[in-house]
Amino acid sequence: MKKNEIYNTDTNKLIRSISGDIAYIDPPYTVTQYISAYHMLETLAKYDNPVIKGVGGKRDRENKNSLYSQRSNAKKIFEDLFRQIQFKHVLVSYSNQGLVPIEELCELASHFAVDGRVEINYFDYQEYQNHRASKKRNGKSLNEVIIYFEKDLSIQKSPINYSGSKDRLVPMLTKILPANIDTFIDVFGGAFNVGANIFALNKVVYNEMNPYLFELVKMLLxxxxxxxxxxxxxxxxxxxxxxxxxxxxxxxxxxxxxxKNPLDLYLLHMYSFQNMIRFNKEHKFNTPVGVAGYSEDIRDRIINFKTKAPNIELLNMDYVNLCWDEFGDNVLFYFDPPYYITSAAYNDGKRGMKGWGINQEIELLSTLKMLDNKGYKFILSNVLKHKERVNTLLLNWIKQNNFKVIDAGVSGWRYAKNEILVINY
Ligand SMILES: C[S@@+](CC[C@H](N)C(=O)[O-])C[C@H]1O[C@@H](n2cnc3c(N)ncnc32)[C@H](O)[C@@H]1O
Structure with missing residues (x-):
C-alpha cells in the first residue's frame, strides 16, 4: 500500500504540522482568486445547489479568498510560509508578473535559507490571461521561475548551560509566531536560546539584567x-x-x-555545581565545583552560536527601563521571566541582584497589559501550576484579558516544568 496523504486545508496552517524532505509550492501569483475561477468545479464536487450571484453565476466564496492573491498580504504570507516550513528542500513556482517581485521574493527566502543561498531558474511560459490579467507582454513572454533554497532547520543551543534555558521550547514557540516579524525582542534573554533561533527579518534584541551573564553572551557572540x-x-x-x-x-x-574576566567565568560555569552561575552579596562567584566540564558538545555549540536575524542589539538593563516604542514596526516581544511559583538561582534575590516576588510579578503583568494597549504583540512563557502551587494571579489576569494560552509541554534543562505560552494575538 502506498502511503500517500492528501489534505484539504490552508497551506500556512498545514505546514505547522507536517515536515519532510522536499516541498514544492505552486501558489497563486495574480489577483485572481482561484475560488472564483473554479466555482463550477467546486459546485460539481460538492453538488450542494448553492445560492449563486452575479453575471458569472458564482457561488459565495465562504471566506476562502487566498492571501497569496492579495496585494497587501502576499509578501507577509510568504514570510510566514518560509518561516514555518519544516522541509529541507523548498521549491517555489512563481512568475515575473506575480504580486511579489521575484527579487523581493528571493531576498525574503534568503533570510530562511542555509547560508542565505537562493537559486532561481527561469522558463518561458505561455501567459495565463483573464479579463484582469496583465496584457503588457501580449500573452507571450511570461517568465515562470522556480526558486530553490535549502531551509535552515537548525536549532542552536546556547553554549552556556543555564537553568531556565528554553532551547527545547523553540520549535513550539516558532509554530505560534505571527506572520510578520521585523524585530524580535528577547526581553529576559538569559543564555539567549530563544532570540538567537528566531528568523526576524531585520533584527533580534537580546536584553539581560545580570551583567555577568550579559558579558558571557556578548563574548560568545x-x-x-x-x-x-x-x-x-x-x-x-x-x-x-x-x-x-x-x-x-x-x-x-x-x-x-x-x-571578573568573562572568559574565566565561562570556564568556571562549565565545571561548577549544576553549572550554576551564582554570586554572593559582594558579587563574588561562589558556586562549588561540580562533576561536569568542557566537552565536544560545548565546543560545537560555541562554533554554531549565532543569530538567525541579520542584525543584533545587545542590552544590559532591567527590562522595566526598556524604551518599548523604539523598536519600529512589526515587532514581537518575548518574555521569559523568572517564574513566580518556581525558584532558580537567578530569582531568589539573595545574589546582590533584584529577586522575583509578587511585586515583580504584578509589575510584569501590567507591563504586558500596557504593551497590549499600545497594539504590540507579545508572547509570555510561564507555568500556571507547579508541584501543587498555582499562579492564580496570572490565571485570573489571562481570563480577564481574554489572552490565549498554549500548552507548550515539558521544558527545563535541569528541573522539568509544564510550560505554557500566553499570546495576545
Ligand atoms: C528564565 S531565564 C531566561 C532564559 C532564556 N529564555 C534562555 O532560554 O536562555 C530569565 C532571565 O531573566 C533575567 N532577569 C531577571 N530579572 C530581570 C529584569 N528585571 N530585567 C531583565 N532581565 C531579568 C535573569 O537574570 C534570567 O537570566
Whole structure:
C-alpha cells in the first residue's frame, strides 16, 4: 500500500504540522482568486445547489479568498510560509508578473535559507490571461521561475548551560509566531536560546539584567570562534581544570573574583555545581565545583552560536527601563521571566541582584497589559501550576484579558516544568 496523504486545508496552517524532505509550492501569483475561477468545479464536487450571484453565476466564496492573491498580504504570507516550513528542500513556482517581485521574493527566502543561498531558474511560459490579467507582454513572454533554497532547520543551543534555558521550547514557540516579524525582542534573554533561533527579518534584541551573564553572551557572540576555543583550551591546560578537580577549580575561582574576566567565568560555569552561575552579596562567584566540564558538545555549540536575524542589539538593563516604542514596526516581544511559583538561582534575590516576588510579578503583568494597549504583540512563557502551587494571579489576569494560552509541554534543562505560552494575538 502506498502511503500517500492528501489534505484539504490552508497551506500556512498545514505546514505547522507536517515536515519532510522536499516541498514544492505552486501558489497563486495574480489577483485572481482561484475560488472564483473554479466555482463550477467546486459546485460539481460538492453538488450542494448553492445560492449563486452575479453575471458569472458564482457561488459565495465562504471566506476562502487566498492571501497569496492579495496585494497587501502576499509578501507577509510568504514570510510566514518560509518561516514555518519544516522541509529541507523548498521549491517555489512563481512568475515575473506575480504580486511579489521575484527579487523581493528571493531576498525574503534568503533570510530562511542555509547560508542565505537562493537559486532561481527561469522558463518561458505561455501567459495565463483573464479579463484582469496583465496584457503588457501580449500573452507571450511570461517568465515562470522556480526558486530553490535549502531551509535552515537548525536549532542552536546556547553554549552556556543555564537553568531556565528554553532551547527545547523553540520549535513550539516558532509554530505560534505571527506572520510578520521585523524585530524580535528577547526581553529576559538569559543564555539567549530563544532570540538567537528566531528568523526576524531585520533584527533580534537580546536584553539581560545580570551583567555577568550579559558579558558571557556578548563574548560568545562577538569573538572569533576559533580564537575563542584556542583561548579556552589554553586556559584549561594552564589551570589543569578537570571534572571534579576542586583544587584547580577553586584556584581559578579565586583569580576570577579578583578580575571578573568573562572568559574565566565561562570556564568556571562549565565545571561548577549544576553549572550554576551564582554570586554572593559582594558579587563574588561562589558556586562549588561540580562533576561536569568542557566537552565536544560545548565546543560545537560555541562554533554554531549565532543569530538567525541579520542584525543584533545587545542590552544590559532591567527590562522595566526598556524604551518599548523604539523598536519600529512589526515587532514581537518575548518574555521569559523568572517564574513566580518556581525558584532558580537567578530569582531568589539573595545574589546582590533584584529577586522575583509578587511585586515583580504584578509589575510584569501590567507591563504586558500596557504593551497590549499600545497594539504590540507579545508572547509570555510561564507555568500556571507547579508541584501543587498555582499562579492564580496570572490565571485570573489571562481570563480577564481574554489572552490565549498554549500548552507548550515539558521544558527545563535541569528541573522539568509544564510550560505554557500566553499570546495576545
Ligand atoms: C528564565 S531565564 C531566561 C532564559 C532564556 N529564555 C534562555 O532560554 O536562555 C530569565 C532571565 O531573566 C533575567 N532577569 C531577571 N530579572 C530581570 C529584569 N528585571 N530585567 C531583565 N532581565 C531579568 C535573569 O537574570 C534570567 O537570566
Amino acid at each position: 562577538n569573538s572569533d570562534k576559533n580564537k575563542l576555543i584556542n583561548r579556552i583550551e589554553l586556559r584549561l591546560r594552564e589551570y589543569n581544570l578537570e571534572k571534579g578537580n576542586k583544587e584547580a577549580y577553586e584556584k581559578l575561582r579565586a583569580f576570577y573574583n579578583t578580575n
